[in-house]
Amino acid sequence: MIKRAFAAFVMTVFLLSIVAVSAQTEDSKNTDGKSRLGAAREKNKERLAKIESLDKAQQERLAKVNEKNVEKIAELKKERLDRLAKLSERKLERVSELEKAKLEKVADLSDAEIEKAASLGRERLKMLAEKDQPKLRAELAKLKVVKVKNAEEIRLRKVLAEKKEAAKKEFEKAREEYKSSKEELKASRDKFKQLKESGNEAEMITEAKKTLLNSIDRIISHLQQTKSQIEQNEQIEESRASVIIQDIDAKIKEFEALKPEIEAATAKERVREIAKKIKGRWANAYEKARAYSERVVAAKVEGVVNRAQVLEKKLDSALSKLKEKGVEVDTAEEMSQFSALVEDARSKVEQAKEKLEAARKSTDKEQAKALVDEAKSLIEQAKDALKNAHEKLKEIVKKAGEAGGEIEIEDEAEVEVSADASVAATASA
């Protein structure tokens, strides 16, 4: 009995020691991380203390910058340092990632301009800092800093919830009509071809008329779907959305007007004439319809770009929280690649939007076609860049997980992003 009790005691000691080992490993990981972070900051402070012009508060803030960037900061002139030291920790970190010459260029801007520049994504900041001072200032003047909790707040217009809901219902209705008209068109077209072979003229004319009516229904329901998408999208400026909607309405009206003509037709020559008329109208409307559809897709892609831009800022915040907890994870490379991909997508969408606007205004069918083709290709490239950026995000989370940390992105946290001045005032400026 005593022997068994002793054996049980020994087993317990052994098992407890295993638990103690595993707990200690996790603790020591974080403790090591924290002590390394503290040591790095002390070292930074020592470097910065040599600069007599900096007061204690400025030294404290600048000391939090990543070790590899603090040297660049320490080499800046006093006036430049003074201006940069006013930035928040995260903005300072982002700006300090710039090469020395670019960092100096940014530090020479006014306080407000530095704030704006520091609110940009890494890649866009890098690209702007490549420009000369007047161009850099001009580009920054086109931007405004907005505080947002999520990407939906970065919008080019505000669409009321009821209007959005109504547009969604309209879309669903048009979608159903589009699908059913496809079936009906196929059925009437097949029957028409059979009757044409068998030689029954009266019945053939009836099916030809049905085919024409179904064709019109398909065109109208397609246009209606695009219109509903534009109505509910907040990434299309109000003025532009109204112009497109007016044009789509006019086209729907033109095709609707052909229905009574079809119904009144009795001779096959008249049916032939109307078929030609519809074909001509559709050929004229085709490139515009394509441009409007692609405009919707571009707006949707822009929404994803905004989402990614907000995520970049929220990730910065999540990663610095991990750092404070003592979890060291170097994602500078991945973050830089992510930012470059998002910037690439943003720039491609902007180019696509310009081409689509030119296509909308163009009166030359061939030119409009070329413009829409180019825009479509740019949108595809933007989508690919975003898909790759999404993969980079996964890599960052995985890397943090491997380092023993969990990325926590706060939904409610506000971040500052630089957006085009045309962004609606729904986000707080």
Add this chain to the structure above:
Amino acid sequence: MGNKKILAFFVLGIITMFLVSCSQPEQAGKPAKPQPAPEMQKEAPQETSPVEVPKEAAMPSQINDVGEQLNTVDQTASEINTADLADVEGALADVENI
């Protein structure tokens, strides 16, 4: 259970406890051990747990959202694809040849 087995477990337990106490962080006041070189610091976790398989990190919902939004873009693009109206052009051409 034989005496030898009990002794073996006891010794293992003692050794493990000893290892734990040796690997505890330095207490305040005690002289700090020299810090390993940065390269060694990077490799340190591998040494302590060479068979540890990293856990697959769960993706935050905001990151999954990006993927979902991209799928939505593809879906919308396919729903309003004007090229899908090729059947209309074919049908009109048929009736034109009535």
